[in-house]
Each structure stands twice: as structure tokens, then as C-alpha cells.
Amino acid sequence: MSALIALGFLALMLGAVLGYAAVRFRVQGNPLVDQINSILPQTQCGQCGYPGCKPYAEAIANGDEINKCPPGGDEGIKALAALLDRKVVPLDEERExxxxxxxxxxxxxxxxxxxxxxxxxxxxxxxxxxxxxxxxxxxxxxxxxxxxxxxxxxxxxxxxxxKAPDDWQWPQPHATDIIPIKWVQ
Incomplete structure (x- = not known):
């Protein structure tokens, strides 16, 4: 019985040490990578040339192109461009x-x-x-x-x-296509 109590106490102490170490030595991730990763479609398909969305997000944060994700499409490229203050570019021809x-x-x-x-x-x-x-x-x-x-x-x-005729949609205007109206008094 005393052996079980000793093992339980030892497990409790090691758990406390591990919990303290997890909080004390926590490695902070790059918040920009997390924001980029939240925009990507999370399909983990590898069409971008990276093994998943998180590695591609890390590459984008380090300066890689934002137009390598076919599942994300134009909407994903626009969202990434807005987040990173980059120019909107079409999907990479190699991937499309x-x-x-x-x-x-x-x-x-x-x-x-x-x-x-x-x-x-x-x-x-x-x-x-x-x-x-x-x-x-x-x-x-x-x-x-x-x-x-x-x-x-x-x-x-x-x-x-x-594409079938019922798949067709009007193209969405880009923010740069919208001309502000100036009212003259």
C-alpha cells in the first residue's frame, strides 16, 4: 500500500514539474503565421508545394508568394494581400x-x-x-x-x-476598381 502512495505522490510531483515547465518555457509562435494560417483553407492538400497549410503560412510570413493555394482561390489571395499589405496577384499559372x-x-x-x-x-x-x-x-x-x-x-x-451556364457568376469588383464619388456643391 505504501508503494502505491509513493508512486502516486511521485506522479503528482512530476506532473506539477511538467506543468510548471510548460508554462515557464512556453515558446511563443509568430502571431502573423497564425493569422495567415487562419486565412488558408486548411485542406492540407500540398498543392502549394508545402506539406500543409501551416508550413505554407510560415513560408508566406518569411516572404514567399501568396498565390500558390488553388483551394483558397482568388478570395484567399485577396485576403492574404490585405493582411500583408501586398499587391493582389493572380493564382500561380503552374498551379492553375x-x-x-x-x-x-x-x-x-x-x-x-x-x-x-x-x-x-x-x-x-x-x-x-x-x-x-x-x-x-x-x-x-x-x-x-x-x-x-x-x-x-x-x-x-x-x-x-x-463550367456550366448555371455555374457562371458576375465577376466581383476589386477594391481598386471602385471609383469614389466626389460630390460637388
Whole structure:
């Protein structure tokens, strides 16, 4: 019994020391990196050339370009430019396909329902159940290609999706396009 009390007391003391050390020696992160990271879409897709959104946020804070995130799109670039007081630039041509948006397409008759694609999809665009066919929610897919290499039966394609007339929207004006009205008295 005394051994259990001694071990409990030792665990309590070590816990207190670790708690004190965590508070005393806490490393402060860069608040700018946290702000940049909150703007990024958190898909962790790697399309920017970095392994996730946090490393890309750190690179942006260190001077890297703000136009490497296809899932963030123009809205993300505009928000980053406003935060960092940089010029708005179009998405990097290397990361933007000229044919349009790519999305995953699962050939359902070949799908074995292994769920490996569901597990790696960063935006939960793939739905299905074990041992049943899977499908992709096209409006949610960012085209990151993470599902393609994990498919054991190679039933996932990444075709380009053409814009349909009902997908079209009026272009949003940029802040620089708005001309202030001066009232003359």
C-alpha cells in the first residue's frame, strides 16, 4: 500500500514539474503565421508545394508568394494581400490548370469500397461506406489528387470539369476598381 502512495505522490510531483515547465518555457509562435494560417483553407492538400497549410503560412510570413493555394482561390489571395499589405496577384499559372478545374471521379463499378480515398480526402468530398461504392461531391472536391495514389484498384480519374451556364457568376469588383464619388456643391 505504501508503494502505491509513493508512486502516486511521485506522479503528482512530476506532473506539477511538467506543468510548471510548460508554462515557464512556453515558446511563443509568430502571431502573423497564425493569422495567415487562419486565412488558408486548411485542406492540407500540398498543392502549394508545402506539406500543409501551416508550413505554407510560415513560408508566406518569411516572404514567399501568396498565390500558390488553388483551394483558397482568388478570395484567399485577396485576403492574404490585405493582411500583408501586398499587391493582389493572380493564382500561380503552374498551379492553375488552363483547361479548368480538376475534380476526382470514381468509376463506381470498379470501386471495391476500401475507404482509403475517404481517409485521405482533406475536404471530405468523397462519400461511401466500407464494401460499398464511393462517389465524389464535385462541388467540394479541390482537385488535390491525394486520393489517386492510394486507390488499390486505380478507379479514380481526375478529369477537367467545364463550367456550366448555371455555374457562371458576375465577376466581383476589386477594391481598386471602385471609383469614389466626389460630390460637388
Amino acid at each position: 490548370p488552363s483547361e479548368g478545374k480538376r475534380v476526382a471521379y470514381i468509376r463506381e463499378d470498379e470501386c471495391i469500397g476500401c475507404t482509403k480515398c475517404i481517409q485521405v480526402c482533406p475536404v471530405d468530398a468523397i462519400v461511401g461506406a466500407p464494401k460499398l461504392m464511393h462517389t465524389v461531391i464535385v462541388t467540394e472536391c479541390t482537385g488535390c489528387d491525394l486520393c489517386v495514389p492510394v486507390c488499390p484498384v486505380d478507379c479514380i480519374d481526375m478529369p477537367f470539369v467545364e
